[in-house]
Amino acid sequence: MATARVSSVSITAERAEVGVFATEYRLTGLNMLIAFIALAIGGLFGVMQALQYNGIDLYKPISPILRGGYYQGLALHGVLNVLVFTTFFIIGWLTFVTSRSLGIPLASRALGWTTFGVMTSGLLIAALPLLLNNATVLFTFYPPLKADPLFYIGLTLVVVGTWLLLINQVMMLRQWRAANPTARIPLPAFMAIVTMTMWVICTFGVATEMLFLLIPWSLGLAPGTDPVLARTLFWFTGHPIVYFWLLPAYISWYNFVPQQAGGRLFSDPMARVAFILFLILSTPIGMHHQYTDPGISEIWKLIHAIFTFGVFFPSLLTFFNVVASLENGGRARGGKGWLVWVFSLPWREPSFTTQVLAMILFAFGGAGGLINASYNINLVVHNTSWISGHFHLTVGTAVTLSFMGITYWLVPHLTGRRLWSPTMALVQAWTWFIGMGIFAHWMHMLGLLSMPRRTAIGAMREIHPEWEPLLPMVAVGAIIMFISAILYYLNMVLTITAGKKDTVPMVPFARAVSGPEDGPRVLDNFKPWLAIAFTLIVINYTPTLIRLVSEMQFIPGIRSW
Amino acid sequence: MNRKYLGYLFEIAWILPSVAVPIAFMVAIVITAFAVGIAVPGDAGRVDPKALSTTAPFDQPGLRELAPGRYEAVVIAQLFNFSPGEIEIPAGSKVTFIVTSRDVIHGYKIEKSPINMMVIPGQISRMTTTFDTPGEYYIYCHEYCGAGHHLMVGKLIVTPAKTASTNR
Ligand code: HEM
Ligand SMILES: [Cu+2]
Ligand SMILES: [Cu+2]
Numbered sequence: 191m192a193t194a195r196v197s198s199v200s201i202t203a204e205r206a207e208v209g210v211f212a213t214e215y216r217l218t219g220l221n222m223l224i225a226f227i228a229l230a231i232g233g234l235f236g237v238m239q240a241l242q243y244n245g246i247d248l249y250k251p252i253s254p255i256l257r258g259g260y261y262q263g264l265a266l267h268g269v270l271n272v273l274v275f276t277t278f279f280i281i282g283w284l285t286f287v288t289s290r291s292l293g294i295p296l297a298s299r300a301l302g303w304t305t306f307g308v309m310t311s312g313l314l315i316a317a318l319p320l321l322l323n324n325a326t327v328l329f330t331f332y333p334p335l336k337a338d339p340l341f342y343i344g345l346t347l348v349v350v351g352t353w354l355l356l357i358n359q360v361m362m363l364r365q366w367r368a369a370n371p372t373a374r375i376p377l378p379a380f381m382a383i384v385t386m387t388m389w390v391i392c393t394f395g396v397a398t399e400m401l402f403l404l405i406p407w408s409l410g411l412a413p414g415t416d417p418v419l420a421r422t423l424f425w426f427t428g429h430p431i432v433y434f435w436l437l438p439a440y441i442s443w444y445n446f447v448p449q450q451a452g453g454r455l456f457s458d459p460m461a462r463v464a465f466i467l468f469l470i471l472s473t474p475i476g477m478h479h480q481y482t483d484p485g486i487s488e489i490w491k492l493i494h495a496i497f498t499f500g501v502f503f504p505s506l507l508t509f510f511n512v513v514a515s516l517e518n519g520g521r522a523r524g525g526k527g528w529l530v531w532v533f534s535l536p537w538r539e540p541s542f543t544t545q546v547l548a549m550i551l552f553a554f555g556g557a558g559g560l561i562n563a564s565y566n567i568n569l570v571v572h573n574t575s576w577i578s579g580h581f582h583l584t585v586g587t588a589v590t591l592s593f594m595g596i597t598y599w600l601v602p603h604l605t606g607r608r609l610w611s612p613t614m615a616l617v618q619a620w621t622w623f624i625g626m627g628i629f630a631h632w633m634h635m636l637g638l639l640s641m642p643r644r645t646a647i648g649a650m651r652e653i654h655p656e657w658e659p660l661l662p663m664v665a666v667g668a669i670i671m672f673i674s675a676i677l678y679y680l681n682m683v684l685t686i687t688a689g690k691k692d693t694v695p696m697v698p699f700a701r702a703v704s705g706p707e708d709g710p711r712v713l714d715n716f717k718p719w720l721a722i723a724f725t726l727i728v729i730n731y732t733p734t735l736i737r738l739v740s741e742m743q744f745i746p747g748i749r750s751w
Numbered sequence: 752m753n754r755k756y757l758g759y760l761f762e763i764a765w766i767l768p769s770v771a772v773p774i775a776f777m778v779a780i781v782i783t784a785f786a787v788g789i790a791v792p793g794d795a796g797r798v799d800p801k802a803l804s805t806t807a808p809f810d811q812p813g814l815r816e817l818a819p820g821r822y823e824a825v826v827i828a829q830l831f832n833f834s835p836g837e838i839e840i841p842a843g844s845k846v847t848f849i850v851t852s853r854d855v856i857h858g859y860k861i862e863k864s865p866i867n868m869m870v871i872p873g874q875i876s877r878m879t880t881t882f883d884t885p886g887e888y889y890i891y892c893h894e895y896c897g898a899g900h901h902l903m904v905g906k907l908i909v910t911p912a913k914t915a916s917t918n919r
Contacts, residue, residue, distance in 0.1 A: 650904070
């Protein structure tokens with residue numbers, strides 16, 4: 191619990207530790223601060239969208255500030271929530287996890303600050319055209335919709351900045367290996383490094399799109415650009431990006447939640463295998479976002495579908511391992527029976543409960559994802575509000591709510607102030623869970639009734655009579671989530687400004703029932719896995735990319751907003 | 752030691768279905784896609800969006816009867832409408848939609864049918880299906896295409912009798 195008793199000796203040790211990691215803590219805190227400011231602004235538009243569906247237009251009152259109405263708001267919602275919030279939080283979180291798990295500070299603090307500086311400048315550069323309604327191209331920026339060049343340049347800088355963290359991690363791993371030549375890489379650091387490696391590999395797609403297609407074109411150096419080629423490069427990054435969001439939440443589920451549950455991680459080798467499979471399988475499957483695209487052959491779409499089913503496997507391993515760890519905790523706390531142990535879990539502990547609720551909704555998101563991935567069944571749901579319902583369960587809850595759960599212990603630890611109100615945090619977790627459950631359920635249903643996503647439903651000439659009875663439930667869910675968000679931010683602001691000063695220890699990394707010694711050493715050697723990953727990417731992408739490049743057309747850009 | 756074996760047993764009991772279930776799904780998909788014929792759009796060729804008025808078939812957008820009960824609908828998507836915006840066919844017709852875009856990316860989704868395509872300038876999107884149930888069906892542009900995206904709605908009318916087709 192937040193008020194864990196610790197001996198004075200360990201408090202002194204803890205203070206000394208925190209001193210060693212002062213820079214890392216500052217970087218983690220600053221990244222998370224920017225992340226949650228972005229989420230606050232982005233989230234606001236979510237409620238406005240749900241109200242607009244029901245004929246309540248809040249865009250007119252703010253039109254002096256934001257001229258672009260619904261779609262400018264939607265661009266801000268998408269970019270701030272899934273590009274800015276996630277990326278900044280993750281860079282902060284993985285900085286923390288890597289240094290605490292290896293027990294050493296960043297190899298180069300100057301590089302750490304450069305990472306932060308490049309990302310933040312990129313954010314400011316991209317924010318300008320977004321706010322001026324000169325980049326209302328949504329977070330997917332599909333050409334030939336043509337935004338201000340600053341938008342593309344800014345986003346590119348954010349991505350390039352993130353790459354620098356991997357350089358730091360690799361140097362740290364070298365240092366650690368020199369000092370611990372025979373030890374196994376600690377699981378949290380292993381996972382953090384795998385996550386960043388996967389991310390750096392997969393961002394090759396969007397970086398190529400930006401540098402060779404969009405930036406020259408938006409600067410007027412090219413007469414046009416090829417939309418299908420651009421989409422293919424976008425989704426080269428666009429699918430694995432969801433694992434870039436998810437794996438940091440998994441890091442918490444594997445390494446902290448079992449400890450918070452009062453037990454141990456079930457299997458360390460199984461966890462390593464799952465992460466290696468994510469490294470290998472996340473990228474060569476991006477065309478599952480292009481099942482309905484022209485210009486790409488059915489055969490390659492089908493092959494990507496098959497590999498997509500493959501990447502479902504490590505998620506199932508994670509499900510098993512995490513639930514088994516929870517059971518381990520529940521039994522350690524005296525729980526009995528097949529399922530009754532669930533009630534012995536520490537449900538009054540906000541960080542724990544928040545993350546377990548995130549996991550529960552993720553199970554539904556995963557099942558929906560399987561439907562989306564199913565090649566021709568995707569025709570029923572593609573680009574309908576079903577998809578919106580789906581990813582609010584995954585990135586909007588499994589990731590976002592887990593990140594909130596992490597901050598319930600991490601912010602007190604970083605700032606040396608107790609959480610203002612654990613009760614408020616519990617209410618926040620449950621209201622998000624309930625609000626999102628309602629919102630997502632009805633968004634899925636509306637999608638089955640063909641309601642298009644990315645559409646200002648309230649402004650349509652005719653709203654489909656079959657949608658009308660369901661639309662109010664979307665707003666109900668949204669308002670409950672909005673209340674939840676207010677509780678979250680209130681609690682955090684009060685914690686930082688007025689929380690009781692105290693040394694709050696870090697949640698220790700969970701130990702495993704079956705430790706790394708039960709798995710082969712090759713799991714810690716990145717080279718063979720990287721070789722397999724590259725091979726699969728080359729096989730699954732080269733034929734299509736070569737054909738698209740050779741057929742390239744120069745389609746002129748248009749500003750249609 | 753015993754506990755460890757029990758752990759492995761649980762792992763295997765989970766892993767086997769975790770492999771078998773996705774494989775079963777995959778087999779079902781391959782069968783429906785290639786034996787039953789519920790296919791996704793593929794590579795149907797390119798077209799110059801600036802030359803649509805002189806390139807067949809897009810120089811004459813509209814509905815054509817190829818044979819009794821067999822139609823071809825040539826559609827141009829543009830900011831912010833479809834041309835033709837309304838298509839009328841008798842129930843039981845098999846229709847191939849051939850769609851392209853004049854400007855930005857649009858979508859073409861007919862409610863209560865498998866027709867669901869991205870429409871990309873420079874590319875030809877092509878899909879075929881049969882309409883059995885009479886009624887009026889909305890056609891939505893389901894990709895954001897600009898300020899008037901929500902106004903981009905068409906209609907497919909399936910008439911009960913086997914009457915002659917019209918289009919506009
Ligand atoms: C208060 C909570 C939220 C509400 C009420 C909400 C509501 C909505 C609605 C109604 C849409 C559909 C808009 C459309 O398709 O026209 C949407 C889209 C979206 N939301 Fe949220 N949302 C919330 C929080 C979040 C969070 C936490 C995330 C992720 C971290 C998120 C990510 C997205 C993304 C990526 C889109 C798609 C944008 C696009 O299509 O370009 N939302 N949201
Ligand atoms: Cu994906
Ligand atoms: Cu549209």
